[in-house]
Amino acid sequence: MSKKENQENQEKISKNNLDVLILCAGKGTRLRPLTDNTPKPMIPIAGKPIVAHLVDKVKDFVDNIYILVGYQKEAIVEFFNSNEEYKNHSIHFIEQKEQLGTGHAVLMLKEYLDNKGTYEDLNDFLVINGDIVFEDDLNSFLNDNIDDSKNYIGALEVSNPENFGVIVTDSNNNILKIVEKPPKEELPSLNSNLVNAGIYRFKKDIFDILKDLKPSSRNEIELPDAIDELIKKQQIKAITIKGYWDDIGRPWDVLKASKELLNNIKSDIKGEIQQNVVIVGNVVIEEGAVIRPNTVIEGPSIIKKGADIGPLAHIRPYTVLMENTHAGNSSEIKNTLIMEGSKIPHLSYVGDSVIGKNCNFGCNTITANLRFDDKPPKVNIKGVPTISTRKMGTIMGDNVKTGIQVSFMPGVKVGSNSWIGANSIIDKDVENDTIVFKKQEIEIIKKKK
16 A cells, blocks of 8 residues: 555544553563563563554544553553653553453453443444554554444464464455464364454444353453354454564564564654764664764664763664663674663673663673574573574563673573673573572693792
């Protein structure tokens, strides 16, 4: 679709008694230690939290935005309340104190509106999972020509449908069934590579189904069970979403999604650029950032306000340096997210990594990101060794300090609040609140006369 066609489609969309609920209450345990102190929807992708990208998709086309919060809710509330960009939009927060399932999460909207006395004002509403990043503009969900008698699910064509809920439809996109994570041998019989993309448009009747549902074997109210009831009533259709889509469930998904969005940025340089700085490609440098002499920055990359880069630093493509970060003399950073307040002062290399907040690297700290055998390293996800990507560096929590000459092997995770002593080689995961020191043995070759 051309830019002109997209603009014309957007102009056809108007606020028409449509609200949106964004589900952001989960703990994001598969992303730990990145989510030790940060809710998953606040993990930055291309310099902006996941949930902010979602709000940006809909903020000009819906009446009310409801964000369901729970774990570390203060971070989400503070972000939107303190950000001028969202001041003129009707954003409300609903707290889910207990995680009782995705169906219960949606039902929380009715409870909230009942308490406000505004439930009768609700008609259609969108539900969006708070951990997805996608390219589609949602026009197909938002436009006024949608069939008012139906509910809708966003469907996505993927090459690995066995990892998702597979959607089977008829020729008119009516959903016949959804099979959750079917074994590969069952896929030919399903004859579908459409999966649930975590985007929905519901009629308010969904609440009548949800409140009567029996808890699942996990003792949760499950949204898929409610959708099964809509399928039985032939009241739900699929809308195929277009372009890039990913759910951010593992650390390397953060880098992958960031790369996709960074490919679309345009150069915007507002910070202080000192002598002999070389900038190549599309680079965003926010006001308040300082780029010191003889630094090289290759785009696409983003450097946020308060960042202090150089001298002689090398920022390579697909790097995001968040607010008040520092990359110092002769440090090199590539395809990496450095979160707020972290410092890579001098003579260090950080590649294909995600570094948490307020970390400090000692001189000559190195993150290895490629195995000798060229195979993707396995990363422990909730205790299960999981194949990552060909190049995978370090996944580090918040408030980590390293001494000089520290090396991290590919794919290791370092827990928050840990200290890594000088000359250490870290080839195993480090738990939170751990001090690691290498005992140095001195070998005397020959005594001086």
